[in-house]
Amino acid sequence: MKKLVNQVNSKLINPAKEKVVDPINLRIKKQNKSMQRFIYASLTIGFVYILLILGMLTGLIDSYLSGIIVSIMINIIMAVSLALVTGYLGELVLGHAGFMAVGAYTAAILTMQLNLPMIIEFPIAIICGGLLSSLVGIIIGIPALRLRGDYLGIITLGFGEIIRIILNNLDITNGARGLSGIPHYSNFSVTFFVTIIVIVILYKLISSKTGRAIVAIRDNEIATDCIGISTFFYKTLAFSCAAFFAGVAGGLYAHYHTVLNPVSFGFMQSIEVLIIVVLGGMGNLFGTIIAAVILGILNELLRSFSEYRMIMYSLILIIMMICKAKGITLAIIKSKFANRSPKKSKGGKSDARSFKN
Amino acid sequence: MLEVSKISVTFGGIKPVDEFDLKLNKGELVGLIGPNGAGKTTVFNLLTGVYTPSHGTIKLDGKNLTRLKPHQIVKKGITRTFQNIRLFKSMTVIENVKVAFNNQLHYSLYDRIFNTVKYNKQEKWLHKEAMSLLKIFDLDNEANELSTNLPYGKQRKLEIARALACKPKILLLDEPAAGMNPNETNELMETIRLIRNKFDITILLIEHDMRLVMAICERLVVIEYGKIIAEGTPEEISKNLKVIAAYLGE
Amino acid sequence: MDYMTLFIQQVINGLHIGSIYALIALGYTMVYGIVKLINFAHGDIMMVGAYTAFIFMTTYNQNIIVALIIAVLFCSILGFTIEKVAYKPLRKAPRMWALITAIGVSFFLESTVMVLFGANPKPFPAPQSSLIKIGNLQFSQLMIISLVLSVILMLSLERFIQTTRLGKAMRASSEDAEAAALMGISVNKTISTAFIIGSALAAIGGVLFAVAYPQIKPMMGVMPGLKAFIAAVLGGIGIIPGAVLGGFLLGLIESLTKGFLSAFWPDATLWADAILFSILILVLLIKPSGILGKNIREKV
Numbered sequence: 001m002k003k004l005v006n007q008v009n010s011k012l013i014n015p016a017k018e019k020v021v022d023p024i025n026l027r028i029k030k031q032n033k034s035m036q037r038f039i040y041a042s043l044t045i046g047f048v049y050i051l052l053i054l055g056m057l058t059g060l061i062d063s064y065l066s067g068i069i070v071s072i073m074i075n076i077i078m079a080v081s082l083a084l085v086t087g088y089l090g091e092l093v094l095g096h097a098g099f100m101a102v103g104a105y106t107a108a109i110l111t112m113q114l115n116l117p118m119i120i121e122f123p124i125a126i127i128c129g130g131l132l133s134s135l136v137g138i139i140i141g142i143p144a145l146r147l148r149g150d151y152l153g154i155i156t157l158g159f160g161e162i163i164r165i166i167l168n169n170l171d172i173t174n175g176a177r178g179l180s181g182i183p184h185y186s187n188f189s190v191t192f193f194v195t196i197i198v199i200v201i202l203y204k205l206i207s208s209k210t211g212r213a214i215v216a217i218r219d220n221e222i223a224t225d226c227i228g229i230s231t232f233f234y235k236t237l238a239f240s241c242a243a244f245f246a247g248v249a250g251g252l253y254a255h256y257h258t259v260l261n262p263v264s265f266g267f268m269q270s271i272e273v274l275i276i277v278v279l280g281g282m283g284n285l286f287g288t289i290i291a292a293v294i295l296g297i298l299n300e301l302l303r304s305f306s307e308y309r310m311i312m313y314s315l316i317l318i319i320m321m322i323c324k325a326k327g328i329t330l331a332i333i334k335s336k337f338a339n340r341s342p343k344k345s346k347g348g349k350s351d352a353r354s355f356k357n
Numbered sequence: 358m359l360e361v362s363k364i365s366v367t368f369g370g371i372k373p374v375d376e377f378d379l380k381l382n383k384g385e386l387v388g389l390i391g392p393n394g395a396g397k398t399t400v401f402n403l404l405t406g407v408y409t410p411s412h413g414t415i416k417l418d419g420k421n422l423t424r425l426k427p428h429q430i431v432k433k434g435i436t437r438t439f440q441n442i443r444l445f446k447s448m449t450v451i452e453n454v455k456v457a458f459n460n461q462l463h464y465s466l467y468d469r470i471f472n473t474v475k476y477n478k479q480e481k482w483l484h485k486e487a488m489s490l491l492k493i494f495d496l497d498n499e500a501n502e503l504s505t506n507l508p509y510g511k512q513r514k515l516e517i518a519r520a521l522a523c524k525p526k527i528l529l530l531d532e533p534a535a536g537m538n539p540n541e542t543n544e545l546m547e548t549i550r551l552i553r554n555k556f557d558i559t560i561l562l563i564e565h566d567m568r569l570v571m572a573i574c575e576r577l578v579v580i581e582y583g584k585i586i587a588e589g590t591p592e593e594i595s596k597n598l599k600v601i602a603a604y605l606g607e
Numbered sequence: 608m609d610y611m612t613l614f615i616q617q618v619i620n621g622l623h624i625g626s627i628y629a630l631i632a633l634g635y636t637m638v639y640g641i642v643k644l645i646n647f648a649h650g651d652i653m654m655v656g657a658y659t660a661f662i663f664m665t666t667y668n669q670n671i672i673v674a675l676i677i678a679v680l681f682c683s684i685l686g687f688t689i690e691k692v693a694y695k696p697l698r699k700a701p702r703m704w705a706l707i708t709a710i711g712v713s714f715f716l717e718s719t720v721m722v723l724f725g726a727n728p729k730p731f732p733a734p735q736s737s738l739i740k741i742g743n744l745q746f747s748q749l750m751i752i753s754l755v756l757s758v759i760l761m762l763s764l765e766r767f768i769q770t771t772r773l774g775k776a777m778r779a780s781s782e783d784a785e786a787a788a789l790m791g792i793s794v795n796k797t798i799s800t801a802f803i804i805g806s807a808l809a810a811i812g813g814v815l816f817a818v819a820y821p822q823i824k825p826m827m828g829v830m831p832g833l834k835a836f837i838a839a840v841l842g843g844i845g846i847i848p849g850a851v852l853g854g855f856l857l858g859l860i861e862s863l864t865k866g867f868l869s870a871f872w873p874d875a876t877l878w879a880d881a882i883l884f885s886i887l888i889l890v891l892l893i894k895p896s897g898i899l900g901k902n903i904r905e906k907v
Contacts, residue, residue: 154837159884159888165877209459216456218447219446282701282703318715321697324704
């Protein structure tokens with residue numbers, strides 16, 4: 001994982017490392033590099049997977065622990081998809097759990113109604129959940145994305161709540177009692193590979209021309225428009241992609257827990273995902289993944305403090321943010337290792353990727 | 358090639374631009390001057406679709422651009438720079454240029470995910486194009502710097518390079534020499550001449566530095582309170598009493 | 608009861624609950640106006656206010672007036688401290704970071720109260736009050752007192768903002784904090800003032816809320832806080848009269864959907880919040896800066 005991580009990071013934080021060489025060499029090097037990267041990445045992912053599977057077989061990782069790992073992975077999907085909108089596009093979204101709910105309920109209802117073999121209906125359900133969620137994202141996004149910053153945040157908050165209230169009152173979702181008896185289709189392996197696929201797709205998306213356009217919108221919307229990029233199109237695209245993956249996460253969630261309740265998709269859940277994204281460094285996919293893992297583990301560790309858990313959690317959150325603002329960030333420590341002097345830019349912004357909002 | 362007839366815009370009772378006419382011929386280098394608050398930047402905003410005119414039409418090569426959005430106008434061939442520099446701050450110098458090539462790239466997410474030949478070819482082409490553009494502006498050594506780390510004069514140049522990456526027919530420069538020292542201004546004058554010859558484009562520029570305007574513009578349009586008060590060669594303008602009155606406040 | 612009476616009754620109820628929303632919304636709007644921070648902890652300050660009053664009324668047997676004053680003092684200090692400790696270090700950081708810190712503070716207040724007093728609702732010892740009857744309408748004295756008190760507070764705040772030096776400094780800072788600082792206005796002082804006044808109003812709002820629904824619980828601030836924030840946005844965030852208008856509007860919408868609309872459509876209560884959010888979204892889409900807000904165009 002480390003190799004991939006370093007490479008991903010160097011690409012994200014420090015594109016300056018690619019030295020300019022003559023074109024022919026460059027092509028060969030680039031292709032070798034991407035081949036190498038692919039092999040390293042596959043090997044590390046395979047290694048991690050086998051390690052975890054072995055842990056489960058030998059009983060080192062019991063079902064409780066694997067449950068935690070699965071929820072961390074679902075959180076990762078939620079967080080990296082939100083990172084696309086909040087981190088890279090720079091728009092505040094306070095209703096991401098609403099999209100997860102749409103995906104979860106759609107997928108669950110599909111598998112409960114279809115009665116097809118699992119191998120057929122499960123992928124269909126997951127993808128349909130994602131698609132419907134993305135459709136909802138587009139419907140919300142088209143009017144809402146005209147607004148910026150906190151106002152968009154409020155609108156998405158409102159939509160998230162509306163979705164929850166709708167789920168609470170519909171017959172097909174069984175209202176506030178929630179759905180139960182959803183087939184137990186997702187397990188550790190399925191979630192693991194879906195998570196990897198989502199991360200890869202998002203990473204590739206961000207490092208393509210689309211990603212450049214999205215970051216440009218974050219940096220300066222008017223200038224982006226004035227170089228011929230339809231900001232409306234790319235904002236809606238980013239928004240619907242994020243909604244799609246949140247829907248996928250919802251589908252996995254539904255088929256892991258086998259019960260659904262509107263309460264699980266409220267404002268607090270949206271906030272939890274947002275915390276992961278902000279702690280992870282906003283425009284940083286890898287940081288987001290790490291933050292999801294750390295917060296997931298932290299949540300578990302604090303469980304032993306029972307009622308004091310939330311006090312500790314909130315204090316740690318506040319302290320982390322203050323430290324971040326004071327410039328004690330992971331990115332800086334890392335850049336020190338990379339022999340690159342940390343840039344203390346004006347206004348206390350501590351890493352190059354930080355930005356308004 | 359560009360025909361602007363009688364465009365006006367109103368903001369809450371004020372008319373920053375009032376029945377403004379402009380004709381640009383292919384290959385011309387025209388200066389748009391006038392005292393502060395005369396409506397020069399508003400004209401640019403109208404031409405690039407940032408504001409929509411309340412009256413009048415804008416035509417480029419016979420095609421109507423009047424109600425198009427900024428990104429559509431760019432595709433028709435007009436790009437601009439900004440008075441207050443608007444670079445993409447979290448991107449490097451070369452990325453700032455690369456992003457402007459977006460409409461000229463035609464690979465899909467599928468190509469990116471599987472690193473297809475199409476993707477590699479286009480990104481390689483992009484890199485080459487972007488580098489050669491930076492070279493013209495003498496920015497190739499800073500290609501991988503963050504754009505905000507560039508000195509002011511170079512930031513302005515980078516903005517021009519970015520605008521040129523869109524392959525425009527007409528380039529609008531909004532006070533390109535603002536905040537530059539005389540040396541940098543001289544250099545900029547050279548660059549403007551160079552790009553006009555090299556890229557075969559029409560340039561309309563707003564500038565307060567009369568030395569630059571007089572030296573490089575072939576024609577000047579003077580506006581005050583949103584209206585054209587004079588038009589002609591630099592020599593004619595420098596002798597025009599109305600213009601002198603407008604600047605000195607009579 | 609005929610529909611007309613029901614309607615008027617619900618309008619009065621709406622004004623009552625709306626006045627509480629307005630009091631809380633004022634704090635949101637003042638803070639947002641100056642530091643551009645959605646202070647998520649504001650609703651919880653209201654909750655702390657209610658709990659403080661509760662302790663002084665039950666444990667120390669004070670009457671509600673004394674308890675209210677102590678709650679106001681305590682919350683002012685709390686608001687001031689929270690700003691100094693948690694928000695000030697992040698003033699120059701990206702705004703989303705400060706938002707997360709505010710959420711952290713909110714969690715902290717909720718969980719602390721939960722540990723100290725338990726998660727279960729406690730009955731609030733609201734003073735007995737007689738019902739006033741006019742025709743078929745009826746409302747409690749407390750309701751009237753609460754409404755009048757809120758209006759007086761709002762008017763005095765407006766007067767403070769418009770006429771005093773500190774008030775003017777606050778207005779200047781909320782228009783352009785940097786320019787205000789250059790004019791010699793102490794931004795620290797104005798921010799502290801905004802937090803102190805906002806928290807004091809929230810404390811009063813909390814006590815009035817507890818009196819109206821005579822029970823308190825650690826999460827009681829979440830929904831009213833959210834709604835008060837929406838009220839501030841609805842009226843035009845950063846604008847004092849906007850917060851008041853938004854608060855009353857929200858109260859009216861809520862009580863009319865729950866109390867009046869439900870006479871025709873039994874499910875209205877279930878959908879009340881959805882209706883509320885839909886109206887908010889509609890208003891923002893039509894007028895992004897809120898009802899009283901000015902549209903500011905970005906200068907190119």
